Amino acid sequence: MQAILYIGHGSRVPEATRQARDFIEQCIKQISVPIQEICFLELAEPNILEGIERCVNKGATNIAVQPVLLLAAKHIKRDIPLELEKAKQRFPNISIHYGGPLGVHENIVDILAERIREKSPDKSKDAMVLLVGRGSSDPDIKKRMAQVAQMLQNKYRFQSVKVCYLTAARPSFKEGLEQAGSSGYSEVFVVPYLLFTGILMKDIQKEIDNLKSYQPNFTLCQYLGYHSKLKDVLLERVKELIPELGGKVHDPLSN
Numbered sequence: 001m002q003a004i005l006y007i008g009h010g011s012r013v014p015e016a017t018r019q020a021r022d023f024i025e026q027c028i029k030q031i032s033v034p035i036q037e038i039c040f041l042e043l044a045e046p047n048i049l050e051g052i053e054r055c056v057n058k059g060a061t062n063i064a065v066q067p068v069l070l071l072a073a074k075h076i077k078r079d080i081p082l083e084l085e086k087a088k089q090r091f092p093n094i095s096i097h098y099g100g101p102l103g104v105h106e107n108i109v110d111i112l113a114e115r116i117r118e119k120s121p122d123k124s125k126d127a128m129v130l131l132v133g134r135g136s137s138d139p140d141i142k143k144r145m146a147q148v149a150q151m152l153q154n155k156y157r158f159q160s161v162k163v164c165y166l167t168a169a170r171p172s173f174k175e176g177l178e179q180a181g182s183s184g185y186s187e188v189f190v191v192p193y194l195l196f197t198g199i200l201m202k203d204i205q206k207e208i209d210n211l212k213s214y215q216p217n218f219t220l221c222q223y224l225g226y227h228s229k230l231k232d233v234l235l236e237r238v239k240e241l242i243p244e245l246g247g248k249v250h251d252p253l254s255n
Helices: 014-028 048-057 074-090 106-119 139-156 173-181 199-212 228-241
Strands: 002-008 035-040 062-067 095-098 127-133 160-165 187-192 218-220
Touching (some): 002 014, 002 048, 014 035, 035 048, 062 074, 074 095, 106 139, 106 187, 139 160, 173 187, 173 218, 187 199
Parallel strands (some): 002 035, 062 095, 127 160, 127 187
């Protein structure tokens, strides 16, 4: 029997975990698979092994594992596969297939543009966008974030779209703010490339609040959030993972 196990990131902030559950549950309603469970990579329950076990206990013989994460970095390439190897050893007769992240997608670029319009319906021609990524030592992350920035600039005609990172990559968030502050643009839209609220979002908010006391031209936009267009991306990824649902074959690390 077919099952799908969705893996959210998890957060110390209960609201973030609740948002993830609500979003995935909306997607579950649109997928005709008999067994569908939710688990988390860290900081929330159930964990991945517990999620696999729940699927098996409900009669699953084939489990499609779909991460609800933005891009392919350490979590996608190492952490989740390690947990799935443990699951395969524990349940050797269960077939487990692993999908890819939400990835670089035009729908996500559209959400970014919407977050900017929420702050400035008639965006200034003399404005730039600073995308704030979580960050990773994996070079693929910088490559994918550059793709997102280019797509946003090309589609929505922003004067400039730059990228910075909260951890493990450069330019750092502070370096990105400094570069944006000296860029000469009259307005800077700071857009967190994050799925949910949490500690990182609070850190961004604090930094911008401090900055606005002497550089008022910075505007902090909302994080991506679990938008309806993001739901379409997740449904697309699930269908790629389970061809019987009508999707195409997809390289899980290509995004």
